[in-house]
Amino acid sequence: MIHDVPPLLVEKLTNIINSSKLLIRLTVQPFFIYIKPEIIGEGLSPDISLLVNVVKDSLSKHRIILKDSASICDYVIVLKANYRKGGELYGQFTTYVDFSISVISRNDAAGLLELSFSENKGVALDYNAAALKALQKIKTKLDSSTFLRIFDRISGRS
Numbered sequence: 001m002i003h004d005v006p007p008l009l010v011e012k013l014t015n016i017i018n019s020s021k022l023l024i025r026l027t028v029q030p031f032f033i034y035i036k037p038e039i040i041g042e043g044l045s046p047d048i049s050l051l052v053n054v055v056k057d058s059l060s061k062h063r064i065i066l067k068d069s070a071s072i073c074d075y076v077i078v079l080k081a082n083y084r085k086g087g088e089l090y091g092q093f094t095t096y097v098d099f100s101i102s103v104i105s106r107n108d109a110a111g112l113l114e115l116s117f118s119e120n121k122g123v124a125l126d127y128n129a130a131a132l133k134a135l136q137k138i139k140t141k142l143d144s145s146t147f148l149r150i151f152d153r154i155s156g157r158s
Contacts, residue, residue, distance in 0.1 A: 007155040030063045031154055033077055034070040041083030044095065046131035048081045051099065054139055055079060058147040064154075070106065075154055078102040083131050086121065095122050095130035099138045103150055113153040117141050 010026060035055060037048050055077065056066055070076050079101055086094030097120045103113040122133030 028063070030065045031075060032067050032073040033059060033064050033075050033154075034067050034073040036070065036076055036078045038078060038080040039083070040080065041131075042085050044083045044085070044127055044131055046081070046083065046095075046128050046135065048079065048135060050132075050135050050139060051081070051142070052079060054142050055101070055147075058142070058144070059150070062147065062151040064151070073106055075112070076104045076106060077150070078104065081135070085127050086130075091125065092123050093125065093127045093130045095124075095127050095134055096120065097122070097131060097134040097138065099135075101146075101150070103153055113150060115146060115149070 007028070010028065035052060037052050039046070039048060059077075060066065067073050080099065082098040084096045084098075086096050088094070099117045099120065101113075101115045102111060104111055117138050120134040120137045122130040122135070122137065124130040124133055
């Protein structure tokens with residue numbers, strides 16, 4: 001068995017070798033990921049599980065196994081939400097949310113990728129509800145290209 005073969009090498013090998021003449025068995029190990037949510041804010045307590053679930057669902061489609069402990073993982077993905085109260089006007093409260101996704105290698109603690117979604121504005125009848133509306137806007141920005149960038153960076157393709 002071949003262990004710890006970078007996916008890019010596997011791709012290049014399969015392009016070089018004519019598979020009709022040679023049988024090669026490769027075992028590709030999945031990546032183990034821990035997702036760490038962080039919330040920073042001025043007296044707000046919004047729930048970012050909406051975004052955590054989107055990230056988990058999308059990554060699980062890419063041969064990535066999510067674990068409950070960072071100590072047994074290859075990578076840690078930090079989901080950071082920074083909340084700011086924007087004020088109140090006519091009973092409508094505004095909250096701004098800056099959201100970032102950071103991919104960190106556990107082997108060398110190196111930051112591999114940082115994606116930022118800044119100045120997302122939510123307006124509602126209280127600050128926490130406004131924060132939730134801002135999180136819903138961020139959710140619409142997390143598309144397949146976002147997760148392909150994360151997967152490509154983890155797998156060594158970029």
